[in-house]
Amino acid sequence: GENVEQHPSTLSVQEGDSAVIKCTYSDSASNYFPWYKQELGKRPQLIIDIRSNVGEKKDQRIAVTLNKTAKHFSLHITETQPEDSAVYFCAASNMDTGRRALTFGSGTRLQVQP
Amino acid sequence: DVKVTQSSRYLVKRTGEKVFLECVQDMDHENMFWYRQDPGLGLRLIYFSYDVKMKEKGDIPEGYSVSREKKERFSLILESASTNQTSMYLCASSSTGAATNEKLFFGSGTQLSVL
Numbered sequence A: 001g002e003n004v005e006q007h008p009s010t011l012s013v014q015e016g017d018s019a020v021i022k023c024t025y026s027d028s029a030s031n032y033f034p035w036y037k038q039e040l041g042k043r044p045q046l047i048i049d050i051r052s053n054v055g056e057k058k059d060q061r062i063a064v065t066l067n068k069t070a071k072h073f074s075l076h077i078t079e080t081q082p083e084d085s086a087v088y089f090c091a092a093s094n095m096d097t098g099r100r101a102l103t104f105g106s107g108t109r110l111q112v113q114p
Numbered sequence B: 001d002v003k004v005t006q007s008s009r010y011l012v013k014r015t016g017e018k019v020f021l022e023c024v025q026d027m028d029h030e031n032m033f034w035y036r037q038d039p040g041l042g043l044r045l046i047y048f049s050y051d052v053k054m055k056e057k058g059d060i061p062e063g064y065s066v067s068r069e070k071k072e073r074f075s076l077i078l079e080s081a082s083t084n085q086t087s088m089y090l091c092a093s094s095s096t097g098a099a100t101n102e103k104l105f106f107g108s109g110t111q112l113s114v115l
Helices: none
Strands: A005-009 A008-014 A019-025 A031-040 A045-051 A056-059 A062-067 A072-077 A085-092 A110-114 B004-006 B012-013 B019-025 B031-038 B044-051 B062-071 B075-079 B087-094 B110-114
Touching: A005 A085, A008 A019, A019 A085, A019 A110, A019 B004, A031 A056, A031 A062, A045 A062, A072 A085, A085 B044, B004 B075, B004 B087, B019 B087, B019 B110, B031 B062, B031 B075, B044 B062, B044 B075, B075 B087
Parallel strands: A008 A110, B012 B110
Antiparallel strands: A005 A019, A019 A072, A031 A045, A031 A085, A056 A062, A062 A072, A085 A110, B004 B019, B019 B075, B031 B044, B031 B087, B062 B075, B087 B110
16 A cells, blocks of 8 residues: 655744655555645644646645655745644545545644744 | 534543544535544544445554444444554545545544543
8 A cells, every 4th residue: 555754753944944844655656645734733734735747836835846756745835934833744645546545644743933 | 614523522431442433524525534643653544435334444444443324424433442542533524526636624633542
């Protein structure tokens, strides 16, 4: 089955700096890569996703890039703000098969220092 | 707004007890999932269901079973609770379709402690 590895496990940046979180996946058939954000004590929420037919997607201060050949994808947050502090999870799945359930990475705790 | 409701926020059970975790969604979603969340391990899939009375094993199904008798309700059952099942359990639902990309909507979680 799919295996998703995520790095780093913790990341501390100064407000205004950029943050990058990286994930690798094992199943070359995976074609959907979402990112979820979980604030302290709250439920995970989707913040951005990308399909394998696209190399990059941007939504205001966040962007995701995908390298299918290397089987890795990354989350980029620019101009970080204290409210970006949370745990971020990457995930992967193959939406074209019977098992479309997401396999998640282990999470990255991002702390933005004011 | 989609609402996924888990019956208990905190639960304390004893080893060997049978435990039921209930999840209800109100958006007529076809797909429902149970994950457990442990520090450093992320979200691990226990079981999922794409239709009523249908269930599929996830990555860590051992010691668990599920029931989906109605579309809106997906129950997770711990037949004989053990201490290594102490964890945060998250239920999620999604709708199938290219437009939604099967975005997961999570419940607020049940923190289960098995003593």
